[in-house]
Amino acid sequence: MAEKYIARSKAIAARMLGGEMMVMSAADSTFFTLNDVASAIWQAADGRTPLSEIVGGRICQEFDVDRERAHRGADRFVEELSQHGILLVSDQPLVESSATLVSQ
Amino acid sequence: MSLLAEMNQKALNLGLPITVHFDITYRCNERCVHCYLDHDDHGEMTTAEITNVLEQLADAGVFFLSLSGGEVLMRRDFFEIVERARQMLFNVKVKTNGVMIHAKEAAKLRQLGVEQIQISVYSHRPEVHDAITKLPGSLKRTIQAIRFLKSQGLKVSVANVLMAGNFSDQQGVITLARELGVAYTLDPTITPKMDGDTSTLALRIPGSDLKQIFHNQELVGNVEEFCAPPPAPGDDIMEGYPCSAGHTACYISPYGDVFPCVQFPLPSGNVRRQKFLDIWRHSPQLNEVRSIRARNLPTCSTCAHVGTCTRCPGLAYMEGNMRGPSTADCQKSFQRTGIPSANMLAGSHGGSIGQLIQIRAAG
Numbered sequence: 001m002a003e004k005y006i007a008r009s010k011a012i013a014a015r016m017l018g019g020e021m022m023v024m025s026a027a028d029s030t031f032f033t034l035n036d037v038a039s040a041i042w043q044a045a046d047g048r049t050p051l052s053e054i055v056g057g058r059i060c061q062e063f064d065v066d067r068e069r070a071h072r073g074a075d076r077f078v079e080e081l082s083q084h085g086i087l088l089v090s091d092q093p094l095v096e097s098s099a100t101l102v103s104q
Numbered sequence: 105m106s107l108l109a110e111m112n113q114k115a116l117n118l119g120l121p122i123t124v125h126f127d128i129t130y131r132c133n134e135r136c137v138h139c140y141l142d143h144d145d146h147g148e149m150t151t152a153e154i155t156n157v158l159e160q161l162a163d164a165g166v167f168f169l170s171l172s173g174g175e176v177l178m179r180r181d182f183f184e185i186v187e188r189a190r191q192m193l194f195n196v197k198v199k200t201n202g203v204m205i206h207a208k209e210a211a212k213l214r215q216l217g218v219e220q221i222q223i224s225v226y227s228h229r230p231e232v233h234d235a236i237t238k239l240p241g242s243l244k245r246t247i248q249a250i251r252f253l254k255s256q257g258l259k260v261s262v263a264n265v266l267m268a269g270n271f272s273d274q275q276g277v278i279t280l281a282r283e284l285g286v287a288y289t290l291d292p293t294i295t296p297k298m299d300g301d302t303s304t305l306a307l308r309i310p311g312s313d314l315k316q317i318f319h320n321q322e323l324v325g326n327v328e329e330f331c332a333p334p335p336a337p338g339d340d341i342m343e344g345y346p347c348s349a350g351h352t353a354c355y356i357s358p359y360g361d362v363f364p365c366v367q368f369p370l371p372s373g374n375v376r377r378q379k380f381l382d383i384w385r386h387s388p389q390l391n392e393v394r395s396i397r398a399r400n401l402p403t404c405s406t407c408a409h410v411g412t413c414t415r416c417p418g419l420a421y422m423e424g425n426m427r428g429p430s431t432a433d434c435q436k437s438f439q440r441t442g443i444p445s446a447n448m449l450a451g452s453h454g455g456s457i458g459q460l461i462q463i464r465a466a467g
Binding site for chain 2 (some may be wrong): 010011012013014015016017018020022024026029031032033
């Protein structure tokens with residue numbers, strides 16, 4: 001299976017509130033709150049670290065979850081957030097973009 | 105409960121400021137007849153100072169940031185401020201008259217990911233709108249701005265402040281907003297000027313016009329439900345607090361002064377001299393505001409409307425007592441339901457306007 005790389009979109013508003021990440025898409029104003037596991041994936045979405053490494057390395061260790069279950073959950077989470085333009089997904093590492101916050 | 109309501113409740117429980125209204129200038133290119141501001145520059149915060157405040161707000165947990173004025177585009181560094189705010193991932197709303205927004209500015213706002221732009225429109229007729237703003241040609245330029253913003257796919261809303269002089273044009277503004285494809289919001293609240301001058305209050309629409317608004321299905325939805333007599337208040341109502349001012353929201357002036365709300369000129373600290381979080385957590389004024397519950401209100405706690413009134417503690421403060429009634433809201437409750445408020449039954453027509461000291465020289 002091809003590796004996935006994920007990066008946080010800049011076209012969002014986000015803030016940590018009492019251990020949960022609040023995220024709002026500037027594209028469609030969809031509002032999400034991310035639980036601690038989802039927040040950890042979000043924080044690790046630097047565009048350079050493969051998703052498998054984020055899940056296997058950080059999520060499984062930090063939250064003591066089964067690797068296969070964690071991968072399934074992460075895939076669903078990434079798919080949903082990418083549909084709202086909140087996470088960018090690629091099979092190649094994503095390079096940090098410039099100051100542009102919304103794609104033209 | 106919606107996710108947004110849940111988030112607000114969580115912020116309230118945690119004592120976090122989730123919303124900040126930040127006026128970055130009081131300067132303006134219009135001179136609206138109802139405006140409560142002094143448009144001189146008494147020493148606005150610099151770009152660096154504002155950036156520092158934004159960093160503090162982000163650290164404090166602020167999510168919703170309204171940038172307003174004055175006219176925000178009077179600041180040459182406006183886009184730099186917005187860019188910094190968006191880099192800090194605030195949800196940014198901009199309030200403007202739109203006069204200085206052309207294709208380039210609209211594109212920049214889109215590029216920066218501004219969530220919403222609110223634009224003031226007083227009438228669909230230039231002779232009425234321009235007479236209120238005292239800027240000839242302003243309606244034309246404002247409408248052009250809305251079109252530029254819409255062409256960028258931005259979310260735009262029209263704010264229609266209602267006064268005696270433009271009340272009859274309200275339907276025209278609704279139709280204009282519909283034609284432009286933008287949301288319409290109505291505001292019948294006219295406040296005293298910041299220096300305590302109450303002359304603007306003469307512009308308020310009379311009660312009979314308020315009644316007409318509250319019984320307009322297009323504006324309020326289900327009129328029967330909206331205008332229903334208030335239910336008897338339970339303990340939850342009496343233990344409730346009036347609004348988000350000082351609880352999950354606050355206001356910052358261009359000079360760094362912090363207040364519970366833009367409409368609540370109780371000086372609570374200054375970010376030029378204190379850390380924002382120290383003001384938010386420890387200001388005696390903000391803590392006093394937070395301590396007030398409906399049961400503590402000497403007149404309003406006995407009022408039939410206590411559970412449904414839009415009582416504004418800031419307007420009450422401007423009438424002399426933050427625990428007192430806000431007579432403008434007494435009128436609204438009365439015109440909505442036909443039931444007089446406790447304050448009206450007591451024969452009070454509001455106290456004097458206390459000295460307002462919202463504008464301060466820097467230093």
